[in-house]
Amino acid sequence: MHPLDVVKTRFQIQRGKTDPTSYKSLGDCFRTIFQREGLLGFYKGILPPVLAETPKRAVKFFTFEQYKKLLGYASLPPGLALAVAGLGSGLTEAVVVNPFEVVKVTLQTNQNAFTEQPSSFVQAQQIIKTGGLGFQGLNKGLTATLGRHGVFNMVYFGFYFNVKNILPVNKDPNLEFLRKFGIGLVSGTIASIINIPFDVAKSRIQGPQPVPGEIKFLALYKGLLPKIMRLGPDVCELLFIEDDFKPDDGSSG
Numbered sequence: 001m002h003p004l005d006v007v008k009t010r011f012q013i014q015r016g017k018t019d020p021t022s023y024k025s026l027g028d029c030f031r032t033i034f035q036r037e038g039l040l041g042f043y044k045g046i047l048p049p050v051l052a053e054t055p056k057r058a059v060k061f062f063t064f065e066q067y068k069k070l071l072g073y074a075s076l077p078p079g080l081a082l083a084v085a086g087l088g089s090g091l092t093e094a095v096v097v098n099p100f101e102v103v104k105v106t107l108q109t110n111q112n113a114f115t116e117q118p119s120s121f122v123q124a125q126q127i128i129k130t131g132g133l134g135f136q137g138l139n140k141g142l143t144a145t146l147g148r149h150g151v152f153n154m155v156y157f158g159f160y161f162n163v164k165n166i167l168p169v170n171k172d173p174n175l176e177f178l179r180k181f182g183i184g185l186v187s188g189t190i191a192s193i194i195n196i197p198f199d200v201a202k203s204r205i206q207g208p209q210p211v212p213g214e215i216k217f218l219a220l221y222k223g224l225l226p227k228i229m230r231l232g233p234d235v236c237e238l239l240f241i242e243d244d245f246k247p248d249d250g251s252s253g
Contacts, residue, residue: 004226004229006033006043006108008227008230012200012207013204030042041113044114045104045107047120048103049104059089063093082161086158087153094146094150095142095146102139103120108207109207145202148195156191163186164180199223199227
């Protein structure tokens with residue numbers, strides 16, 4: 001799915017039609033990257049998300065369960081508690097992944113040939129050398145990343161579990177899988193539509209800065225199509241976690 005992520009980022013950092021590197025369509029973007037940067041151009045910045053994947057998923061689901069337990073003590077409706085737990089897990093996840101995202105976006109926006117760009121580790125060293133570990137360096141764009149992950153997980157988990165509990169369970173395991181997958185796909189699509197302005201802001205902050213004053217409203221939704229197209233793995237991951245929300249009554253200690 002990484003090529004779609006590269007395409008998404010490229011669309012999000014475009015400066016408009018006056019930009020000589022502007023892409024006319026999704027197909028044009030794929031074709032241009034392949035012609036100018038080769039097949040490996042679609043895999044620029046792949047190492048940071050690979051390294052971040054295990055801690056990202058671990059933090060995401062572990063904290064979601066912990067926030068659910070904590071919210072079990074509060075007098076919140078289960079549906080709202082699930083959404084709030086998703087928000088909390090997304091905010092926590094964002095803190096973990098943001099440094100990896102800074103390196104990834106920097107590499108993805110480099111339009112030189114794959115063999116001409118620095119490695120992930122060299123790029124990280126350059127970022128730290130010029131900007132340090134703070135908000136001008138390895139944690140650049142943290143606020144936007146918090147918004148992206150927090151909003152996505154809030155809508156994603158909240159919508160998925162609430163709708164899943166409303167629609168009847170199917171006894172056929174294949175149809176039941178399709179039921180859950182369909183709900184997850186709709187959840188991810190809605191979450192992507194709502195959170196993509198934060199995603200665009202993150203790419204703009206962490207990547208090359210567009211010309212000031214040229215950002216229009218629709219620019220906040222750049223890269224939405226490839227973002228939705230890469231939802232498959234995120235949808236499937238929900239099928240392997242605890243389905244039922246059971247507020248903790250404190251008896252478990």
